[in-house]
Amino acid sequence: MTLFTGLSAFPLTPIDDEGQLKSELLQRFLERIVAAGADSIGLLGSTGGYAYLTPEERKRTLRAAVDCVAGRTPLVVGVGALTTDVAEDLARDARKAGADGLLLAPMSYQPLTDDEVFRHFEAVAAAGELPLCIYNNPGTTKFTFSPDLIARLAEISNVAAVKMPLPADSDYAGEMRSLRAVTPDGFAVGYSGDWGAKDALLAGGACWYSVVAGLLPEPALALTRASQAGNAAEAERIDHAFAPLWALFREFGSFRVMFTIAEILGLGRITPPRPILPLEPASRERVEVALRPLLQDAV
Amino acid sequence: MTLFTGLSAFPLTPIDDEGQLKSELLQRFLERIVAAGADSIGLLGSTGGYAYLTPEERKRTLRAAVDCVAGRTPLVVGVGALTTDVAEDLARDARKAGADGLLLAPMSYQPLTDDEVFRHFEAVAAAGELPLCIYNNPGTTKFTFSPDLIARLAEISNVAAVKMPLPADSDYAGEMRSLRAVTPDGFAVGYSGDWGAKDALLAGGACWYSVVAGLLPEPALALTRASQAGNAAEAERIDHAFAPLWALFREFGSFRVMFTIAEILGLGRITPPRPILPLEPASRERVEVALRPLLQDAV
Numbered sequence: 110m111t112l113f114t115g116l117s118a119f120p121l122t123p124i125d126d127e128g129q130l131k132s133e134l135l136q137r138f139l140e141r142i143v144a145a146g147a148d149s150i151g152l153l154g155s156t157g158g159y160a161y162l163t164p165e166e167r168k169r170t171l172r173a174a175v176d177c178v179a180g181r182t183p184l185v186v187g188v189g190a191l192t193t194d195v196a197e198d199l200a201r202d203a204r205k206a207g208a209d210g211l212l213l214a215p216m217s218y219q220p221l222t223d224d225e226v227f228r229h230f231e232a233v234a235a236a237g238e239l240p241l242c243i244y245n246n247p248g249t250t251k252f253t254f255s256p257d258l259i260a261r262l263a264e265i266s267n268v269a270a271v272k273m274p275l276p277a278d279s280d281y282a283g284e285m286r287s288l289r290a291v292t293p294d295g296f297a298v299g300y301s302g303d304w305g306a307k308d309a310l311l312a313g314g315a316c317w318y319s320v321v322a323g324l325l326p327e328p329a330l331a332l333t334r335a336s337q338a339g340n341a342a343e344a345e346r347i348d349h350a351f352a353p354l355w356a357l358f359r360e361f362g363s364f365r366v367m368f369t370i371a372e373i374l375g376l377g378r379i380t381p382p383r384p385i386l387p388l389e390p391a392s393r394e395r396v397e398v399a400l401r402p403l404l405q406d407a408v
Numbered sequence: 409m410t411l412f413t414g415l416s417a418f419p420l421t422p423i424d425d426e427g428q429l430k431s432e433l434l435q436r437f438l439e440r441i442v443a444a445g446a447d448s449i450g451l452l453g454s455t456g457g458y459a460y461l462t463p464e465e466r467k468r469t470l471r472a473a474v475d476c477v478a479g480r481t482p483l484v485v486g487v488g489a490l491t492t493d494v495a496e497d498l499a500r501d502a503r504k505a506g507a508d509g510l511l512l513a514p515m516s517y518q519p520l521t522d523d524e525v526f527r528h529f530e531a532v533a534a535a536g537e538l539p540l541c542i543y544n545n546p547g548t549t550k551f552t553f554s555p556d557l558i559a560r561l562a563e564i565s566n567v568a569a570v571k572m573p574l575p576a577d578s579d580y581a582g583e584m585r586s587l588r589a590v591t592p593d594g595f596a597v598g599y600s601g602d603w604g605a606k607d608a609l610l611a612g613g614a615c616w617y618s619v620v621a622g623l624l625p626e627p628a629l630a631l632t633r634a635s636q637a638g639n640a641a642e643a644e645r646i647d648h649a650f651a652p653l654w655a656l657f658r659e660f661g662s663f664r665v666m667f668t669i670a671e672i673l674g675l676g677r678i679t680p681p682r683p684i685l686p687l688e689p690a691s692r693e694r695v696e697v698a699l700r701p702l703l704q705d706a707v
Contacts, residue, residue, distance in 0.1 A: 155518070194681075219661060220548070224685060228685065229682065362518060384527060384528035
């Protein structure tokens with residue numbers, strides 16, 4: 110198993126009202142992920158709110174995570190930033206701090222050209238020297254990677270994987286065939302978008318970059334293992350238990366729902382960074398109902 | 409004339425290779441704008457690269473600008489940020505430093521809801537206490553304001569104006585009628601997108617939020633005054649001189665082209681913040697050609 114395979118669990122980054130990292134709560138999230146046996150941790154991904162934190166807060170968060178999980182579960186860390194200078198600095202710091210790999214999303218303000226994204230990735234990959242996953246997340250970055258650009262990037266020696274959004278036509282197998290045809294052997298094509306994870310993994314996707322596994326690693330791992338084993342019936346059964354939650358993820362955005370899940374699970378009261386608002390009480394009740402099938406032994 | 413009317417000129421923020429503000433060069437840009445007689449300066453807008461600078465760099469830039477233009481030309485400053493906390497801090501600082509008004513764009517990573525944008529604007533307007541212009545720039549923020557949301561925001565006492573993108577159907581008059589119907593008297597509806605400025609002003613737009621006026625304030629002011637006076641023939645003549653440059657703005661993005669214009673005018677060699685790349689030499693030659701009609705006395 111290489112770094113970018115299996116279940117990668119994306120924890121929230123808990124920040125208190127004064128803007129300080131709640132490191133004990135972060136470590137509590139991480140312990141649950143390690144205990145469940147997830148294949149990696151996707152620290153400071155979109156779910157980890159990396160875009161809303163200063164570089165200093167991000168470095169502190171990484172150190173708290175390394176202190177907790179080093180040697181137990183591989184740690185992949187998001188180093189995306191609006192400027193190449195900041196992303197390079199974060200990538201160098203990640204290596205120094207002991208991360209195992211990097212996630213890089215092309216955050217943008219002015220829309221970027223393919224050449225700009227290529228040069229950005231080349232620079233950050235060189236600065237970080239760690240295995241790097243292309244974080245293809247048009248819903249947040251507003252940049253869409255063409256297969257050609259992924260192929261160009263995959264030639265950079267430490268660019269090892271891509272995290273794809275769910276394909277509009279749900280043709281995972283076709284998309285993976287196309288990408289594998291233009292990328293080196295061993296380049297790992299994985300997926301995010303939790304409601305498509307079952308189909309992505311059953312179709313041979315290398316990795317599920319999972320939001321929900323940041324807080325519910327056990328049922329997420331059960332879904333991952335059933336899908337990886339090709340046990341479609343069992344995967345369908347578990348995915349069915351997740352379905353009400355997937356519906357809420359799509360309605361409210363998974364980022365907002367995750368803060369509510371943390372509270373319902375009794376892990377801690379944390380709020381999203383403004384301008385993102387927490388769910389209203391009525392929606393919170395719907396999350397409670399959606400969680401029930403997942404908190405029973407059945408999954 | 410209120411703050412958000414006439415020609416608002418948006419200068420670049422010149423940063424050296426070590427990431428430091430070149431304050432003398434910024435002041436040179438500002439002196440040109442003041443000398444031309446522009447109605448306001450739009451500091452740290454999209455053209456000023458606010459999204460790529462730290463809050464500290466932005467505060468330093470504002471102080472250098474106030475030192476230069478205070479009491480001569482009204483200074484409006486962009487305080488957009490990915491978090492409400494940072495935008496509030498910048499808004500408070502802007503007032504303290506002596507800015508005359510605020511521009512606020514809803515920068516986003518996770519796509520924002522209307523309620524989130526409303527609460528964000530409400531908080532930042534309260535923190536800054538200065539007249540505030542809603543910076544409606546879907547091309548960079550990926551957020552589109554509905555007329556309803558603009559109407560809700562216009563009820564906040566110091567929300568005084570909106571900067572609209574060019575309407576897809578070019579029906580400026582229709583759009584302004586709709587917006588005026590739902591906003592208080594005196595609420596100023598202006599436009600950005602330099603190639604539509606003539607039509608927007610001829611149709612009664614309150615303000616041209618102008619990229620090109622950051623470096624070529626004289627012909628931009630001539631276009632503004634002719635359009636404001638309803639002199640369509642003269643406005644057409646000047647707009648025609650700008651046309652080759654508008655074509656390059658659309659092809660490359662005005663942000664990239666502006667750095668090349670600064671160099672061609674002999675004002676200084678500055679480069680955009682990576683990942684944004686400067687224009688290639690062949691494109692630079694095209695900018696030189698496009699500038700010729702604008703650097704003659706005829707305009």
